[in-house]
Amino acid sequence: MTAEQRTSQLRALIERLYDRVPLYRERMEALGIVPEDLRSPEDLRKFPFTVKQDLRDAYPYGLLACDRSDLARLHASSGTTGKPTVVGYTRKDLDLWAEAVKNCMETAGVGPRDIVQVTFGYGLFTGGLGIHDGAEALGATVIPASGGFSERQLLLMEDLGTTVIACTPSYALHLADLIEARGLKLKLRLGIFGAEPWSEALRKKIEERLGIRAIDIYGLSEVMGPGVAIECPCQAGLHLQEDLFHAEIVDPETGLPLPDGEEGELVLTTLGKEGMPLLRYRTRDVTRILPGTCACGREGTRLARIRGRSDDMLIIRGVNVYPSQIETALGRVEGLSLHYLLEVSDKEGLKELTVCCEPLETLDREGMAQLTRRSQQELLALLGVRVGFRLVEPGSLSRSEGKAARVRNVA
Known part of the structure; x- marks a missing residue:
């Protein structure tokens, strides 16, 4: 897309917001700007x-x-302070969304002959219906299984010949436990995973245990839902749907733009959306724009996999720590399962962190001591700060059927 074409898209969006949404008009007037002040994408x-x-x-x-x-x-997305955030879609918006997810599924390697089992939740959450409509638009067979009911999920996979599963990566890990315990032989070949940040270590675990290729999909309900960006089979960055979204990376503290290749907060502007378009939406997701062309040959904007959310970052004795970093460290330790929980406490005004993790199997006292030492060493090496570590009994941590709750505040 040329700069002139992108400028035209952005100008049309800003004019729509200025004319139709009082909040945006008031803010532009307060800044002393009008839509005509956008003469190039840099003016955004x-x-x-x-x-x-x-x-x-x-x-x-x-x-x-x-x-x-x-x-x-x-x-609508769930509201932590009571009321949810509501997003409205016109018929055109829904068609564009389905087309975006269809393009994402094709990029990932899904085809019309696949049987796609959607285990994201249906309803107000955008995950289930978003993936469903895109897979149907592609011509694939869709199983609208929705979330939970793990025994039923396995029955459907086995009896209906599911080849592609779409869910959160933490739920995929839970399903791997159940599949291995029952010795099931399935036809799964591909997984589309999203709705929570996840590490390369967890990807490797899922791929090894399920015998599939694990693909990262990105989206958020405020701007559309799943289908903003997705990996191709090269797994070398998320290909942005550039016809529908304009991406910026800004400093999370100052809001100032950062150059390509530098890590910061992802800001998205919707293009062509009618119902509730958003201008420069601060996602709080931490990533960077990758340089060059993907090995698959596709050009255009690629995003590095989301490292975490800027508002999920923990500051432990002055060091910035993301849950995804901890997951990476745990994934390097042979004998750990990657079912884990982060306990955060306050000691004399400073945050303390204890990582609780399950081993793959029950160990004797010496085995637990050795695994604990190796885990502490990896955490220190990657994080650069000492944190607590505790092994817990296999199967003792709660399993997530949606987004995993990884952090718990303790007294």
């Missing part, structure tokens, strides 16, 4: 950010850029 940095609190404050319809009667569907 002059315009205001949108943050999640804006969606909460505008609940439920305050950010709509269309008539309410034009909405074909409403989705």
Whole structure:
């Protein structure tokens, strides 16, 4: 896409927001700018950010850029402070979303002959219906299994010949436990995993245990749902759907733009969306734009896999620690399962962290001591700060059927 084409897309979006959404018009007026001030993609940095609190404050319809009667569907993400964040879609928006997910599935290697089992939740959460519509648009056979009911999931996989599974990576690990325990022989060849950050170490575990290729998909309900970006089989970065999204990387603290290749917070602007388009939405997801062309030959913007969320980062004795880093360290230790929990406590005003993890099998006292030492060494080497570590009994940590809850605050 040329700079002129991208400028035209961005200008059309900003004009729509200025004309139809009071919040955006007020913010532009406060900054002394108008849509005509965008003359190139670089000018976008002059315009205001949108943050999640804006969606909460505008609940439920305050950010709509269309008539309410034009909405074909409403989705919502769970609200940590009570009310959810609501996102509205016109019929055109739903068609664009399905096309985006279809393109993502094709990029990942899914084809019309595949049987896709969708174990993301259906309903207000965007994961289930988003993947479902895209896989159907591709021509694949879809099993709308939804989340949970693991025994039923396995029955469907075995009897219906599922070849592709779509779920969270933590749930895939749980399914691997059950599949191995029952000695099942399945036809799975590919997994589409998202909705939570996950490490290369967890990818390797899933691929080895399920005998599949594990592909990372990225999206968030505020801007659309799944289908913003996805890996190809080269697994060398997430290919952004550039016709629908404009990406920036900014410093999480200052909000200033960062050059390609430098890690920061991903900011997304929606293009062509009618119902609730967003300008410069701060995702809080930490990544970077990768240079060069992918080995698959596709050009365009590629994002590094999400390292974590800027608001999930822990500061342990002055050192920034992401859960995904801990997962990477644990994945280097032979004998650990990657079922883990992070316990965060406060000691004299400083945060203390204890990593709880299950071994693959029950060990004697000496075996536990050796595994603990190796785990502590890997954590120190990767994090650069000492954290607590505790082995727990195999199967004692709760299994997630949706997004894994990895952090627990303790007194």
